[in-house]
Amino acid sequence: MIPWVHLDTAAVPDGGGELRLMQRGAEFSIMSGAIELMSSRVSGSEKALATLACERLRARPQAHVLIGGYGMGFTLRAALESLPPTARVTVGELVPAVIAWARGPMAHLSDGCLEDPRLTLVEGDVSDLIRSGRESYDAILLDVDNGPESLSRPANDGLYSGEGLAAARRALRPGGVLAVWSAIRDDQFTRRLRRAGYDVEELGVRATGGKRGARHVIWLATKPA
Secondary structure, rough: OOOEEEEEEEEOOOOOOEEEEEEEEEEEEEEOOOOEEEOOOOOOHHHHHHHHHOOOOOOOOEEEEEEEEOOOOHHHHHHHHHHHOOOOHHHHHHHHHHHHHHOOOHHHHHHHHHHHOOEEEOOHHHHHHEEEEOOEEEEEEEOOOOOOOOOOHHHHHHHHHHHHHHHHHHHHEEEEEEEEEEOOOOOOHHHHHOOOOEEEEEEEEEOOOOOOOOOEEEEEEEEOO
């Protein structure tokens, strides 16, 4: 068996611990402690986060999409593939090393998306971008930590709290979509979305993008027009 090789370690701001970039052959993994946050081997649900949300923006050729967390770039690539040339995408990534990894050892995964003219890349907390926005975005895509039940950074809980969901609602334009990825179901979070004033659809998607494999969850929460 090919052994894992530890390529780099990066500190997560605000006491979020460390991320480790690992490689085994052609496969990459980003770890937080013993927890695998993402893998280049499975990307179906991360892509679905973008494609499902962008399907609802077809009538908005100048849509502005905010993505929270670059990860390995699968959600960003899928969004850029789904959106027209007149759209805009802003990505907020908290850990600068993640972008360095995307430009370095994982450059083949980014496939040039970081040079797309529609992209604005912000090194910072996506929650700051959300709080400062007032009807600024047509969609907000959150794939931060491991979903509403954060694993690597307690401060991420604020994104998914009632206050955080209210801030996202203010940042969305009427009819805009808040799309949230999670590794597991969370009925309490579904109720929280509804209490925050969203129309909510919860979808199960395969991690692999195929018919088999683990199921992840995507919430599509729409701000009423």
